[in-house]
Amino acid sequence: MNRRSFLKKMAASVLALFGVGGGTYYYAREIEPGMLKLHKETLTSDKIPKSFDGLKILQFSDTHVGFHYSLEQLDQLSAEINSHDPDIVLFTGDLVDEPDKFEWDQRIKNVLKNIHGPEGKFWIYGNHDHGGYGTEIVREAMDSGGFKLLQNNHAILTKGDDSITLAGVDDVMLGRPDLSKALEGTDPDAFTMVMIHEPDYADKAKQYPIDVQFSGHSHGGQVQIPLVGHIYTPAYAEKYVEGNYRIGDRLQLYVSRGIGTTRLPYRFLCAPEITLFQLQSKQ
Template identity: 60%
Template sequence: MNRRSFLKKILGSTLAVIGLGGGTYYYARDIEPKSLKIHKEEIISSAIPSTFNNFKIIQITDTHIGFQYTLEQFADLVQKINKMNPDIIVFTGDLVDEPNKYKWNNRITDLLHSLHARYGKFWVYGNHDHGGYGTDIVKNVMDQANFHLLKNNHKLIELNNDRIVMAGIDDVMLGTPDLNKTLQKVNPDLFTILLAHEPDFADLAKEYPIDVQLSGHSHGGQVRLPLIGHLYTPAYAEKYVEGTYKIDSSNLTLYVSRGIGTTRVPYRFLCKPEIHEFTLKNE
């Protein structure tokens, strides 16, 4: 970290502590974390077959159930998503905050199972899923909920003899991501979506025939201040923090979601939780 960045974060942290000492503290802890935003985005490309026009993909990420986000809140989210009638649901990692300490029960599995998508539900590992000896625990829950794990592999989504590719890598921080294995035997002309928990992986993904990368992990910084922006993001979410990015001169577009839950500190400030609704459009 250079001197300017260091001073920025020190100043920002100081202002955050001062600001959160008053009424802002209540807002950041109890109001904004529950103020879910549905972010709607069109993905337009000539590589998308016309049969996939208006095909709807819902992305959820970073629920971190058990830290501040509750199963009751998740149950409300499930109802909202089902009312949106998604064609595909993708989950880009970090289901619960501490898998080895979380009190697992059938309800979380039942809620995940009750999510409906016509052409499937897909997920990838996040660092919290692998962390805390959670790798097998989380996989077992997601398997029972009919979520298909994309761990260095892909799935062809077929509609009226046309196809797009849904691919996913293992977690960058604690897993063994392998894009060559992920895209093995994939036709490079097919429209390809990559699920990757950590957004900064896009700098590697841009070298491959990938059209879109969907990520989370950053929480959008979780706490953002006017003029300063986010105070902190974890490793592999330092370059791409939130929103939409066209990656250099490649064909890759990266979408980074702020996610739903919180971690480390139970606050969100000027950084509302969100889910993404993507609608595919043939150019």
């Protein structure tokens, strides 16, 4: 065990043994999970056509509705998303926490339908979407909400004679991800973005002609300890946890902290976020 791993486990053990102060506990459970942050990024490339200059793409991820995140909160999130007037909306997986136990009805479909993305709304499967026999029922809800599934396939976004590529792969843990199939028939010289739920898959994605990867899954660790960092992240989110990373010669990875929580209903020094990307042409 290296020093960093030891410190993390020690901090987690101390917190578990002695507990945290009542005020800290209340903050981590009741306050910070609702402190939604807007994170802004600019995607700059000489491969982005001038006609796409200024295009706004909003990513949200990991809502985990049903586990301490309600439909009313999802409705408030949809209003927040719309307030930023995105051109395109991306959802990078894990809509509800336990699909087999969730009360599916028209309400969640209406909320998803109310999210505005005039130039497209796209989504990919996360592990919780496939888990609990959710594959088909989650897809039906997202379809009804006007979101297009990218499951080992892609969409060509066009403006006049110009185009860029947006691809998506199936969930890495419980699906059958196939990047080669997702990019089949695309122009390798076009500006190419891909949605992959699990961020650590970027180490494979860097071998492909991809410029940007959007991921979630990690929740940023949910709980971070000062001077130590996150205590735990799930499989395939252990290397790349939050924020942006330059991987290889070409790939830029963006990992969202997501919206909801799972396993434990806490966030500490790791507020939920949505990310607004703006394209900037260097042509």
